[in-house]
Amino acid sequence: MRVDIISIFPDYFAPLELSLIGKARTTGLLDLSVHDLRTWTSDVHRTVDDTPYGGGPGMVMRPEPWGQALDAVGPGTLVVPSPVGKPFTQADAYELAALEHLIFACGRYEGIDQRVIDDAASRMPVREVSLGDYVLFGGEVAVIVIMEAITRLLPGVLGNADSLTEESHAAGLLEAPVYTKPASWRDREVPDILRSGDHGRIARWRRDQSLSRTASRRPDMMAAYPLDHLDKADRKA
Numbered sequence: 135m136r137v138d139i140i141s142i143f144p145d146y147f148a149p150l151e152l153s154l155i156g157k158a159r160t161t162g163l164l165d166l167s168v169h170d171l172r173t174w175t176s177d178v179h180r181t182v183d184d185t186p187y188g189g190g191p192g193m194v195m196r197p198e199p200w201g202q203a204l205d206a207v208g209p210g211t212l213v214v215p216s217p218v219g220k221p222f223t224q225a226d227a228y229e230l231a232a233l234e235h236l237i238f239a240c241g242r243y244e245g246i247d248q249r250v251i252d253d254a255a256s257r258m259p260v261r262e263v264s265l266g267d268y269v270l271f272g273g274e275v276a277v278i279v280i281m282e283a284i285t286r287l288l289p290g291v292l293g294n295a296d297s298l299t300e301e302s303h304a305a306g307l308l309e310a311p312v313y314t315k316p317a318s319w320r321d322r323e324v325p326d327i328l329r330s331g332d333h334g335r336i337a338r339w340r341r342d343q344s345l346s347r348t349a350s351r352r353p354d355m356m357a358a359y360p361l362d363h364l365d366k367a368d369r370k371a
């Protein structure tokens with residue numbers, strides 16, 4: 135997978151040289167390039183923002199540098215983090231992980247001139263995505279989060295691919311609590327079932343835990359959970 139990130143703060147992406155994303159880059163699973171938007175400015179001050187038409191607070195990112203940057207690195211699927219984007223989900227992570235070339239546009243200030251998005255959409259797929267109902271300073275942190283969510287889905291990145299099938303949101307439920315040694319810690323014991331060796335009962339216990347956690351913490355996910363995945367007993371719960 136090829137990924138191009140465009141930002142006025144390229145140093146924000148140093149964390150993408152670490153851990154499993156860094157390993158994916160060195161092994162060639164991920165071809166990641168980070169670009170400074172100011173590369174595509176032409177004035178001595180390397181200006182990337184200007185005052186908003188119609189007035190209002192703050193500044194808006196100018197279209198010219200963005201247009202030239204996207205011409206240079208595109209075409210690909212353009213992903214634009216934004217407070218007004220579609221909520222980013224695990225399903226989106228799977229979809230993006232299956233694509234050949236992603237381009238991330240990191241806005242700052244009050245956002246990017248809308249014509250940049252409209253112009254890009256005339257020649258490549260564009261996805262405006264939100265990480266949640268809160269406002270960040272810019273798109274960089276959102277791109278780091280999205281890059282983690284995507285990269286861990288790439289074949290060969292996670293040592294144990296089984297992790298992907300059991301984890302939260304993969305099966306449409308929140309995952310069960312996890313425990314490791316010691317069996318007793320600060321007078322708190324690991325549930326006996328998990329030490330029973332009865333894998334059938336353990337699987338049932340974990341699914342019950344997932345259902346109860348999801349029902350209490352994320353009723354919205356329960357509403358979307360296919361009823362035919364529930365045993366008759368579960369449906370009464």
Ligand SMILES: N#Cc1ccccc1Cn1ccc2ccc(-c3cc(N)[nH]n3)cc21
Nearest residue numbers: 215216217241242245265266269270272273
């Ligand atoms: N746009 C905008 C904007 C509008 C008003 C006030 C502040 C900003 C800051 N900002 C500039 C770029 C940019 C990118 C993504 C987010 C973002 C995503 C999520 N989920 N929250 N915030 C914010 C971003």
